[in-house]
Amino acid sequence: MSSFLAQVFKLLMQVIVLLISQPLLGLTLPACVVIVYVVQKWYLRTSRQLRRMELESQSAVYFNILETVSGVQTIRAFGWQDAIAKESSVSLNNSQRPVYLTRSLRRWLNVVLDAVVACIAVGTVWLAVAGALAAGSSQPIVKFTPSGGQVGVALNIILLTNTTLLRLIQQWTNLEVSLGAVARLREATHETPQEESLLEKSKNSIDPDIQLPANWPSSGEIDFSNVTASYNQDTPVLNEVNLCIKPGQVAVICGRTGSGKSSLLMSLLRLLTVRRTGKIAIDGIDLAGLRLDDIRERAFVTVSQDPFLLPGAGLRFHLDPTETLPNKALAEALKKTGLLSLFAGSSYDEADDASTDSLWDRALSSFPVLSAGQAQLLSITRALLQLQTRSSPSSGQYSDHDRGKRMPIILLDEITASLDAETESAVYDVVEEVFIKGRDGAGHTVLVVTHRPAALTKRLRPGQDVTVWMSNGKVERVDPVAVEN
Numbered sequence: 001m002s003s004f005l006a007q008v009f010k011l012l013m014q015v016i017v018l019l020i021s022q023p024l025l026g027l028t029l030p031a032c033v034v035i036v037y038v039v040q041k042w043y044l045r046t047s048r049q050l051r052r053m054e055l056e057s058q059s060a061v062y063f064n065i066l067e068t069v070s071g072v073q074t075i076r077a078f079g080w081q082d083a084i085a086k087e088s089s090v091s092l093n094n095s096q097r098p099v100y101l102t103r104s105l106r107r108w109l110n111v112v113l114d115a116v117v118a119c120i121a122v123g124t125v126w127l128a129v130a131g132a133l134a135a136g137s138s139q140p141i142v143k144f145t146p147s148g149g150q151v152g153v154a155l156n157i158i159l160l161t162n163t164t165l166l167r168l169i170q171q172w173t174n175l176e177v178s179l180g181a182v183a184r185l186r187e188a189t190h191e192t193p194q195e196e197s198l199l200e201k202s203k204n205s206i207d208p209d210i211q212l213p214a215n216w217p218s219s220g221e222i223d224f225s226n227v228t229a230s231y232n233q234d235t236p237v238l239n240e241v242n243l244c245i246k247p248g249q250v251a252v253i254c255g256r257t258g259s260g261k262s263s264l265l266m267s268l269l270r271l272l273t274v275r276r277t278g279k280i281a282i283d284g285i286d287l288a289g290l291r292l293d294d295i296r297e298r299a300f301v302t303v304s305q306d307p308f309l310l311p312g313a314g315l316r317f318h319l320d321p322t323e324t325l326p327n328k329a330l331a332e333a334l335k336k337t338g339l340l341s342l343f344a345g346s347s348y349d350e351a352d353d354a355s356t357d358s359l360w361d362r363a364l365s366s367f368p369v370l371s372a373g374q375a376q377l378l379s380i381t382r383a384l385l386q387l388q389t390r391s392s393p394s395s396g397q398y399s400d401h402d403r404g405k406r407m408p409i410i411l412l413d414e415i416t417a418s419l420d421a422e423t424e425s426a427v428y429d430v431v432e433e434v435f436i437k438g439r440d441g442a443g444h445t446v447l448v449v450t451h452r453p454a455a456l457t458k459r460l461r462p463g464q465d466v467t468v469w470m471s472n473g474k475v476e477r478v479d480p481v482a483v484e485n
């Protein structure tokens with residue numbers, strides 16, 4: 001913007017100096033303005049289109065490079081080198097076409113502006129000659145007789161004006177390109193569905209009559225009544241689900257692939273749209289009338305099928321993103337899931353807490369690469385820590401009588417799918433100790449989605465826990481865990 005303004009003022013000054021040295025050139029000014037206006041209009045319109053084509057064709061090249069880098073092993077294994085090289089060179093050639101056309105357009109602009117300035121220069125020389133002839137004539141063509149110095153200054157300024165005009169139009173194009181980039185970013189941020197806008201929407205649908213107790217959920221009872229839910233508005237993935245899970249109960253959710261097990265958990269987190277004909281209540285409070293952040297931050301601790309890890313982020317961020325827990329708690333949780341020795345390596349000394357101090361701010365990528373199972377264990381460690389932070393309402397926010405213990409519901413979605421039998425058993429040991437039995441003897445409500453219910457059977461409590469069988473988005477049956485004879 002500043003260089004554009006600099007060119008504008010430069011041009012203004014040059015025109016003023018030119019008019020002082022050759023006032024008659026002022027007559028050509030309207031014609032020049034019209035010509036420059038028409039030329040810049042054509043130039044800008046074309047260069048805008050070319051810039052768009054350039055960006056699109058370049059994105060194909062970048063996409064090609066990224067795809068090749070990430071799939072280089074596959075390319076080598078299948079011997080696709082020639083085909084990929086050909087494809088890359090085609091997209092590179094295509095990306096060069098708009099660049100070439102843009103350069104040609106600039107040259108065209110140069111030539112047109114040169115021609116305009118050449119006309120003005122011819123006019124200046126003509127005025128000078130006519131003025132000189134007028135000096136010896138009885139009937140002068142022009143009454144103005146410029147001095148040699150004035151003609152020199154005018155010609156010099158004319159040459160400079162040409163460059164200034166060219167730069168001005170190019171700066172304007174650059175400004176437009178930059179504004180276009182800003183507009184595209186704005187479009188992306190406004191049109192991509194944002195969690196914040198969902199939160200905003202959910203704020204609008206909050207039921208003002210619901211006074212959410214600070215210790216909600218205090219027991220963890222879940223009641224699905226006639227729940228029909230879908231990802232988009234058309235096909236429901238949950239069909240009239242009726243299910244009641246008692247406080248402290250473990251519900252193992254089983255069923256064929258695509259039967260709606262994960263969707264059942266997602267409907268609790270309001271990641272699915274639940275139709276108004278049904279409702280999901282936790283401890284008697286309908287989730288539809290609550291804020292999304294209240295539901296997700298207070299009511300649930302979730303471990304999903306796919307661990308979400310950011311290699312550039314620190315270990316603490318992965319374990320305790322809100323940075324509320326002391327290092328000791330992080331180390332204890334990692335020890336529980338067997339990951340502490342992996343992260344601390346040989347420097348770990350069980351008797352010395354300080355031996356782990358350097359771990360927490362190190363980026364995850366600086367540790368040995370985690371296997372799928374180890375990544376899943378890290379997610380479970382995070383869940384253990386989340387349970388600690390979510391169980392007690394933060395002290396400053398609530399009055400004393402409100403400050404009971406929360407009992408978040410634990411949602412585990414195929415957490416052992418990528419683990420071997422031995423690690424699976426170790427993980428379920430932790431689940432049993434921390435979630436099912438609870439630290440102080442009061443267990444949490446736990447929903448476990450699994451394809452291998454047998455691995456959990458021995459940890460379920462006869463007469464208390466249940467296995468929920470799902471099929472085609474419906475609850476087919478609920479089997480209580482049988483009492484062993």
Ligand SMILES: Nc1ncnc2c1ncn2[C@@H]1O[C@H](COP(=O)(O)OP(=O)(O)OP(=O)(O)O)[C@@H](O)[C@H]1O
Pocket residue numbers: 231232237255256257258259260261262263264
């Ligand atoms: N993001 C999504 N958008 C639209 N439909 C989806 C989405 N995720 C799942 N579905 C559909 O919802 C239905 C139930 O899927 P869901 O993931 O709940 O099944 P699942 O029983 O958990 O399967 P799996 O055992 O393979 O995890 C499927 O028909 C699937 O096509």
